[in-house]
Amino acid sequence: MTAEQLLNMLLVGGLLGMTGQGIRVIAGLKKVHDVASLKGEKFANHFDTSTLLISLLIGFMAGVLAIIALNSNSDASDLRPHIPTLLGAGYAGADFIEAFIKRSLGSRN
Numbered sequence: 001m002t003a004e005q006l007l008n009m010l011l012v013g014g015l016l017g018m019t020g021q022g023i024r025v026i027a028g029l030k031k032v033h034d035v036a037s038l039k040g041e042k043f044a045n046h047f048d049t050s051t052l053l054i055s056l057l058i059g060f061m062a063g064v065l066a067i068i069a070l071n072s073n074s075d076a077s078d079l080r081p082h083i084p085t086l087l088g089a090g091y092a093g094a095d096f097i098e099a100f101i102k103r104s105l106g107s108r109n
Contacts (some may be wrong), residue, residue, distance in 0.1 A: 009071060010064050012079055013086055016061015018056050020090025025055060055094060064094030 001009075029047075036046045066089030070082050079086075 002081035006063055009067055009079070013063040013067025014060040014071075015063065016086035017066060017082060017093065019065070020058040020087035020092075021059020021094045022060075022090075023087070024051065024091050024094065028055075055098070058094045058097050062097060063090045065089070066093065069108030 032046045033043050036043045063086050066086050067079070067082070070085060
């Protein structure tokens with residue numbers, strides 16, 4: 001595998017992980033919107049851009065780690081069979097990583 005192929009593989013894994021995390025973000029945005037509505041406040045008062053970006057970055061990293069694990073024993077020429085797995089890694093892996101960070105570093109909430 002060339003360096004270019006490796007970089008492409010990691011990028012695809014990261015983007016799919018980020019997409020999986022993005023699916024999770026949609027539910028979170030709806031929850032934030034509902035809370036703001038119940039309090040009669042603006043959505044912007046409850047939305048935190050930095051949290052969103054960190055969450056997407058964590059999803060990206062979960063996808064990268066997942067594609068490394070998936071391709072350690074297989075041919076990297078066709079990633080299509082792994083797309084659902086990588087999306088799931090971004091969705092669920094981000095939960096795992098965020099919980100680990102909160103437990104290790106403490107929550108700011």
